[in-house]
Amino acid sequence: MKYYDKLIFELSKEGRKGYTLPENRMKEYALTALPDGLKRADVPELPEVSEFDVVRHYTNISNKNFGVDTGFYPLGSCTMKYNPKINEEICSLPAFTGLHPLQPAVTAQGALEVYYNLSRALAEIAGLAEFTLNPFAGAHGELTGLMIMRQYHIKRGDLKRTKVIVPDSAHGTNPASAAVCGLTVVEVKSKPDGRIDVDDLKPLLDDTIAGIMMTNPNTLGLFETEVLEIAKLVHGCGGLLYYDGANLNPLLGKCRPGDMGFDIMHINLHKTFSTPHGGGGPGSGPVGVAKALVDYLPNPQVRKADDGTFYLHRSEDSLGRISGFIGNFGVMMRAYTYILSLGKEYIKYVGPLATLNANYIKESLKDCYYLPIESVCKHEFVFDGLKDKSTGVTTLDVAKRLLDYGYHAPTIYFPLLFHQSIMIEPTETESLETLDEFIEVMRKVAKEAIECPDEVKTAPHNTPVRRLDETTAAKHPILRYRDLAH
Numbered sequence: 001m002k003y004y005d006k007l008i009f010e011l012s013k014e015g016r017k018g019y020t021l022p023e024n025r026m027k028e029y030a031l032t033a034l035p036d037g038l039k040r041a042d043v044p045e046l047p048e049v050s051e052f053d054v055v056r057h058y059t060n061i062s063n064k065n066f067g068v069d070t071g072f073y074p075l076g077s078c079t080m081k082y083n084p085k086i087n088e089e090i091c092s093l094p095a096f097t098g099l100h101p102l103q104p105a106v107t108a109q110g111a112l113e114v115y116y117n118l119s120r121a122l123a124e125i126a127g128l129a130e131f132t133l134n135p136f137a138g139a140h141g142e143l144t145g146l147m148i149m150r151q152y153h154i155k156r157g158d159l160k161r162t163k164v165i166v167p168d169s170a171h172g173t174n175p176a177s178a179a180v181c182g183l184t185v186v187e188v189k190s191k192p193d194g195r196i197d198v199d200d201l202k203p204l205l206d207d208t209i210a211g212i213m214m215t216n217p218n219t220l221g222l223f224e225t226e227v228l229e230i231a232k233l234v235h236g237c238g239g240l241l242y243y244d245g246a247n248l249n250p251l252l253g254k255c256r257p258g259d260m261g262f263d264i265m266h267i268n269l270h271k272t273f274s275t276p277h278g279g280g281g282p283g284s285g286p287v288g289v290a291k292a293l294v295d296y297l298p299n300p301q302v303r304k305a306d307d308g309t310f311y312l313h314r315s316e317d318s319l320g321r322i323s324g325f326i327g328n329f330g331v332m333m334r335a336y337t338y339i340l341s342l343g344k345e346y347i348k349y350v351g352p353l354a355t356l357n358a359n360y361i362k363e364s365l366k367d368c369y370y371l372p373i374e375s376v377c378k379h380e381f382v383f384d385g386l387k388d389k390s391t392g393v394t395t396l397d398v399a400k401r402l403l404d405y406g407y408h409a410p411t412i413y414f415p416l417l418f419h420q421s422i423m424i425e426p427t428e429t430e431s432l433e434t435l436d437e438f439i440e441v442m443r444k445v446a447k448e449a450i451e452c453p454d455e456v457k458t459a460p461h462n463t464p465v466r467r468l469d470e471t472t473a474a475k476h477p478i479l480r481y482r483d484l485a486h
């Protein structure tokens with residue numbers, strides 16, 4: 001075992017140093033100027049380590065992690081695509097990193113211009129009138145969007161509309177956001193072909209419906225072919241259409257939610273627009289609206305004056321604030337860089353390439369993994385476990401075995417429509433060679449499941465830790481290692 005195979009946290013040796021600080025010329029002043037209540041009684045208990053110790057410690061920890069920069073990451077519904085390094089370079093320019101959110105708008109014109117230009121680019125891509133970039137994540141965008149929907153009905157004095165329709169294939173954040181917004185969730189069923197059942201939808205539509213939340217392509221990677229009919233029906237009963245934009249990737253530059261009849265949507269910049277994500281952030285969930293809803297957007301709104309300067313506008317009819325300041329600026333900078341790097345000309349290749357890659361993997365594996373819905377998919381697709389389940393190898397086992405081969409697992413057990421869901425999204429930024437290698441490993445695991453099932457059932461074997469109790473890890477995380485000892 002190499003010394004770094006075990007995580008050593010207690011590296012401190014008394015007197016060891018990794019720095020030299022200049023002489024503290026403020027010491028006398030600080031001692032007299034600081035109120036006694038703010039002075040600490042003891043020297044802080046910090047680790048005493050050399051620079052080598054610190055650098056190796058963090059580098060070795062980072063090597064135990066997995067990311068798009070380390071390998072293929074086919075996590076469906078998450079769009080884990082390439083994070084171009086030029087994005088990082090641009091957003092670390094000192095003119096941006098040195099900004100303070102409390103600066104007056106006249107001194108932050110460049111940043112406000114970026115905000116404004118990005119919101120205009122998103123409006124063009126989405127086919128909607130205006131975007132706020134204030135929300136911090138997709139789910140936060142959903143809540144913001146539903147608050148706009150609620151505000152729209154309230155301002156019209158239509159107080160009966162308290163229900164929101166959510167398909168049974170929806171991401172869990174959809175019903176959760178509706179509940180947080182104080183709306184009642186009504187489920188609409190999917191047909192056997194994985195798309196919304198319009199006949200099941202019709203009887204739900206009355207004057208208590210605030211709107212419907214849809215993801216298109218849906219979480220099975222299937223385009224909702226009856227979206228125009230659905231839009232007509234929902235608008236016909238006085239409701240609005242919310243578009244969950246987490247799956248916007250395959251539509252980029254090809255078609256627009258606004259043209260399909262959607263009134264409100266969010267975009268996950270950390271999915272479609274190539275900004276890093278995972279581990280809970282940082283994210284950004286801009287929300288766009290049709291013209292009639294612009295005044296309800298959260299405050300403050302970034303506007304451009306006739307003389308070309310930018311200012312913060314506060315709308316009287318706004319639903320209020322949904323975030324401190326104007327959102328996650330670093331994420332916006334990266335997304336803006338990405339959009340400008342592709343430009344109108346190349347952004348239209350994103351969707352077709354993402355779709356081609358997903359269909360290539362699906363067709364190459366459907367003889368060993370069970371494909372419940374035979375159809376051309378968009379950017380992602382779902383298998384329902386192995387085709388041959390006779391040895392009892394589950395989707396979880398397959399996912400764990402992939403870790404041994406150096407791959408991040410696909411999304412598993414989601415969507416809930418199938419018992420053994422394996423959801424794969426390769427994205428447009430992976431090469432044919434990477435896809436072929438992944439297909440080969442998936443086929444190998446399927447073969448092992450028959451020939452040596454115990455090897456798969458007890459995987460992973462090569463990772464720093466074996467199978468974890470993921471629920472406890474998520475719900476009761478131990479964030480201070482000292483708690484382990486006590």
Ligand SMILES: *Cc1c(COP(=O)(O)O)cnc(C)c1O
Nearest residue numbers: 077137138139171173244246268
């Ligand atoms: C990721 C995702 C969300 C939630 O977005 P976050 O940015 O993770 O909050 C909502 N809906 C779908 C379909 C998603 O894939």
